Amino acid sequence: METVNPLKPTEPRDRKLSIHVVTWNVASAAPPVDLDNLLQLDNQDPNLDVYVIGLQEMNCGIMSLLSDTAFEDPWSSFFMDVLSPLSFVKVSSVRMQGLLLLVFAKCQHLPFIQILCAKSTPTGLFGYWGNKGAVSICLKLHGYYISIINCHLPPHLANNDQRLEHFDWILEMQNFEGPDIPNILDHDLIVWFGDMNFRIEDFGLHFVREAVKSQCYSDLWEKDQLSIAKRCDTLLREFQEGPLLFPPTYKFDKNSNNYDTSEKKRKPAWTDRILWRLKRQPHTDSCTPRLPAPHFSLSLRSYISHMMYTISDHKPVTGTFDLELKPLVSVPLITLMPEGLWTMENAMLINYSLTPDFPSSPWDWIGLYKVYINISDIPETEDQFLLCYYSNSLRSVVGISNPFKIQPQAFLEEDPLGEVQPRI
Incomplete structure (x- = not known):
């Protein structure tokens, strides 16, 4: 073997x-x-x-x-x-x-x-x-x-x-x-x-x-x-x-x-x-x-x-x-995930890591997005969310978390641009 x-x-x-x-x-x-x-x-x-x-x-x-x-x-x-x-x-x-x-x-x-x-x-x-x-x-x-x-x-x-x-x-x-x-x-x-x-x-x-x-x-x-x-x-x-x-x-x-x-x-x-x-x-x-x-x-x-x-x-x-x-780039430039349990009762923390050659910028941001699913294909479940890291230098999303759930009591605020952001 x-x-x-x-x-x-x-x-x-x-x-x-x-x-x-x-x-x-x-x-x-x-x-x-x-x-x-x-x-x-x-x-x-x-x-x-x-x-x-x-x-x-x-x-x-x-x-x-x-x-x-x-x-x-x-x-x-x-x-x-x-x-x-x-x-x-x-x-x-x-x-x-x-x-x-x-x-x-x-x-x-x-x-x-x-x-x-x-x-x-x-x-x-x-x-x-x-x-x-x-x-x-x-x-x-x-x-x-x-x-x-x-x-x-x-x-x-x-x-x-x-x-x-x-x-x-x-x-x-x-x-x-x-x-x-x-x-x-x-x-x-x-x-x-x-x-x-x-x-x-x-x-x-x-x-x-x-x-x-x-x-x-x-x-x-x-x-x-x-x-x-x-x-x-x-x-x-x-x-x-x-x-x-x-x-x-x-x-x-x-x-x-x-x-x-x-x-x-x-x-x-x-x-x-x-x-x-x-x-x-x-x-x-x-x-x-x-x-x-x-x-x-x-x-x-x-x-x-x-x-x-x-x-x-x-x-x-x-x-x-x-x-x-054959991918010339096969690993995301950013990996990120929520830290701990996300609810209204505790701080919403994010754990992320960068590749050594990533061109980070103070204008980068992380957004929280709701995952939309086709209800006709699978049974209805609780809402799920994704974290996305947007690079201002590369003008692209360079990292996405796995889907995760937020407890029902979590409070989310929608910003004027229509993007859902966690209140920390």
């Missing part, structure tokens, strides 16, 4: 995380009542760790923007209300006019997610207006660099060159602040999605509709502008995409599954896409192919559209991925 030396550090085990990416041009509509199919919540065992949700054409009228500035926008509130009872936490968000990008993660992953930057890149009106462009979030996950980009590129069949120019411009503008953040092309993973507005060339309206009706999609792939560009553009070729085995997602009559019956009668097209790019190792010689970085791989589990949603002239598209990695 093999013995383990307790003094020798153990090699971190490979981890597998499931990521669900959503892209949807919502055409200024409010959230529908039920989005379970979109979020895979109607699946008996979705087994998801991270949600990445990107919307385009959210309502960005003056009154709506003013309201969303003062309060959470309706879509963000909806996703938070649905996902928080399932132990998901919103780790970051960024909005630019009609573009919104949200990242949710299971709470146990928070100590290993560091948000590095969230930014907007407008491309409308020569870069001065955000009706088109991209919003992006750069983060570190278990020590790996990941960039997430939600975009809305120029419309219309004839503007393909402009779309490709905007694609290059958005990529070029991802110059993240911070001395230790590498160039985006050196990130381990780029997930790029949105309403890219690429169309189907050459074929006429009736041919395209008949091909869609008979599900002869292969006839249309050859004339898809993005597929054509990927064959010609060296950088774009490095982005991967799943097979387009679902009907074109644009353009539909609202509140129906009928393609455009207006006077314009726009051709169906796969405008809504999800791409990804893994970091490549440098060439060792001219005969050696470029391979993904070791101990870090991404596989596509599903790539589908959701025809059941009719609030928009676009159908939403989702991609579900399995990310396998």
Whole structure:
């Protein structure tokens, strides 16, 4: 039998995380009542760790923007209300006019997610207006660099060159602040999605509709502008995409599954896409192919559209991925737990420890949060709580305690920001 030396550090085990990416041009509509199919919540065992949700054409009228500035926008509130009872936490968000990008993660992953930057890149009106462009979030996950980009590129069949120019411009503008953040092309993973507005060339309206009706999609792939560009553009070729085995997602009559019956009668097209790019190792010689970085791989589990949603002239598209990695960071920077029994009758003490290289700050804080559970899945129990350590320097939660209970007589006070804090 093999013995383990307790003094020798153990090699971190490979981890597998499931990521669900959503892209949807919502055409200024409010959230529908039920989005379970979109979020895979109607699946008996979705087994998801991270949600990445990107919307385009959210309502960005003056009154709506003013309201969303003062309060959470309706879509963000909806996703938070649905996902928080399932132990998901919103780790970051960024909005630019009609573009919104949200990242949710299971709470146990928070100590290993560091948000590095969230930014907007407008491309409308020569870069001065955000009706088109991209919003992006750069983060570190278990020590790996990941960039997430939600975009809305120029419309219309004839503007393909402009779309490709905007694609290059958005990529070029991802110059993240911070001395230790590498160039985006050196990130381990780029997930790029949105309403890219690429169309189907050459074929006429009736041919395209008949091909869609008979599900002869292969006839249309050859004339898809993005597929054509990927064959010609060296950088774009490095982005991967799943097979387009679902009907074109644009353009539909609202509140129906009928393609455009207006006077314009726009051709169906796969405008809504999800791409990804893994970091490549440098060439060792001219005969050696470029391979993904070791101990870090991404596989596509599903790539589908959701025809059941009719609030928009676009159908939403989702991609579900399995990310396998060997953690570069496998131990939380902070470990913490409540000290003793927490009640109103005694002082509420916290015991925590820091790793030697942790950049502590006087502006760090520890918050007390109620754990929300899905009552339909498990029997109702007493309330449980978590302690979370937030690092101001790293702008992230870097430590979470195990769930614990507070005796019923404990007195808790809610602060003006809505965060529950113990009165000591």
